[in-house]
Amino acid sequence: MFAQAAKAFVKDTDPEGSLIPSSRLHENLNIYSLIYKKPRYWFQTKEKYESLHFTFSNVLNTEGHENTLSGMVITAADEVDWHMTSNNKKNCSVDGKVETALADGEVRLGGNSSTIQEFKIMTKKEAVDLDKFKNFCQNKELDMEHDVIKQASKKQPLKTRPVLGVLTERILTSKPCQFNSSSLMSGSVTGRLQACLKGTFNPSVSANRDNEKWLTIQENTVIAYRLNELKIKPSGKFVVSFTKNQKGGFVNEYEEDGVDCDVQSPPNLNQELQRLSTHFDLLSELKDPLLKILQETIMNNREKVSILENELDLLSENPDLVVPKDWVAVKDIDKLLVGYKNTTRSTIFRAIHLIVSAIDEMKDDCISTLSCSSCEELKTLQFLVHCMAESVESVCLSDPVLAVLTENMFRRAVLLFDQCDVTLRKDGNKLMIEIKNQSGNLPLVLSIAVKGLASLV
Structure with missing residues (x-):
């Protein structure tokens, strides 16, 4: 906090x-x-x-x-x-069909979370x-x-x-001051099952959890x-x-003591992603378990993302380092690497660090969107990132890979790309992709985060 x-x-x-x-x-x-x-x-x-x-x-x-x-x-x-107050809301929903020997029907899983943070500081x-x-x-x-x-x-x-x-x-x-963070999470399961023996069953289940944290600094x-x-x-x-x-x-002894402009040109997305491709490929063995840890345990809390990034930064550079017991964020990932040699562990930690460091650079809304994205949605986002990297200005909305691009997902994708300085918009039957001027590293950050998570699908 x-x-x-x-x-x-x-x-x-x-x-x-x-x-x-x-x-x-x-x-x-x-x-x-x-x-x-x-x-x-x-x-x-x-x-x-x-x-x-x-x-x-x-x-x-x-x-x-x-x-x-x-x-x-x-x-x-x-x-x-x-004084600052922020309100971060997140909505997730998954629709699916159930087909069994006894019944068939539809089920909808839904969830909402709202985090309100309030900071008030007197400074000198x-x-x-x-x-x-x-x-x-x-x-x-x-x-x-x-x-x-x-x-x-x-x-x-x-x-x-x-x-x-x-x-x-x-x-x-x-003066002494307090930071307050209040989170309210709710979930529900609704649906309709048509049993082959007796009538119709309409389940509806909901749950709520409230969490409040206070931090006092002197x-x-x-x-x-x-x-x-x-x-x-x-x-x-x-x-x-x-x-x-x-x-x-x-610097060397003969370098002039003048102005040293450290202006970096925007990266070539395609070249950078190709250069980093070995890191994405390395994570294929960890796939589903690692994706679950990142989406469900880490990415639902901005503070955990930053903590994990710091821990992975140290582990990727120190292959012989034993994970300390008080390192909470990385412990679940470390369990996945039991039996790996230290050098291999270090390489894998470095690859995971690549993904997490990109996620840590993103805004809270972007992290929320990615944490809620299903496997199919991540693949669609990866396709859009690939088009962006290849400088493809438009894609046809009838392309099969965009089949999961519902209105709800499209709104979330627009917000995700927009906050990374990329414009998504519909033009007839086409989807236009345009990187904004003077976008800096944000399109690359988006590409690494999306491609990294999609590599775990």
Whole structure:
């Protein structure tokens, strides 16, 4: 709940995207704290940030210089009252026919869920005077023998190394506050059975479940922070990034200290999906059990998706790691891999991580739609994703693969694609597919999530 609130706060109050939401309640996030920005494992995912137990002062080379930041001015901004309420509704229904030796008829399974989340936070801001900080950093060098620097710089190649940054601004709670999440789930079974011996039986069963969670956080808890990245040379010389276009990282000694625009062109969907196809193929042995775990246990809770993504991130890079007992999200998946060699386990975890990382990038409504999609609906969505990747602008609605595209499913598909910057619309007997301008990575995120889940059918 805390990570959700932090993300919502940053999205609502920082449209430029310069703030980083806190991911855990008790992180070491002080002014001048050193932060690792870990490189993205998958192209479509966001960077991750890891707070360290060192400050900027700890890694400066003090020889011949005064190493103190005590004279830097830290300002506290006025308090801001931020309030948000979200209501996420999800509907699922499955129709089917029953044919037995004694009876035949129709059965309809239905379910509804509604989650209301309320966040109310009083915040204050602490920030470094960047002009004074910039002057302080002139002619300074980093201690390249410090463990933090050595650990980050030893990885090869350069692009896989984490970026080192300094925390120069943070948003904190000014008063204790509470987050509330209330969920109401209901289900029903209705139908009509025509018995061959005695008349007609009309069953109707319903169930409801209410769940409410509260989270209290204390005063001075960091909700979000700003990072100034460091561009570091082998000699220890460095440049602090003060604009959005300046990026940090480890560079060679002769690279210019100028603006480094990190603008990525939109990915080629077809090429990216072909490159990732081996990961989808690898999951064929786990098929139905894994799909059930993802749809019924993980994807019905946004927090579980994020937790599973973090756990799989660690497992995919550490084949010898034994799953800790307190890792709840991954334990059911780990049971499916009993008997696999560690290297095979690691490869499978990496493939599952690909799917889950894409799902974690999606909006709640998209996750709800995919968690409710039947096997036939996933195949239809996969067909639409394939057409999109192949730049097929329209498909005929009479195509057999679109037979399950009922009005209800079409509405859900339109919403799913629209929130991933893709337009679906009917034009006569054709279905038009169009990627919106400046869509970024969202169409790729959609493609990986859909194709990954469909590979488990």
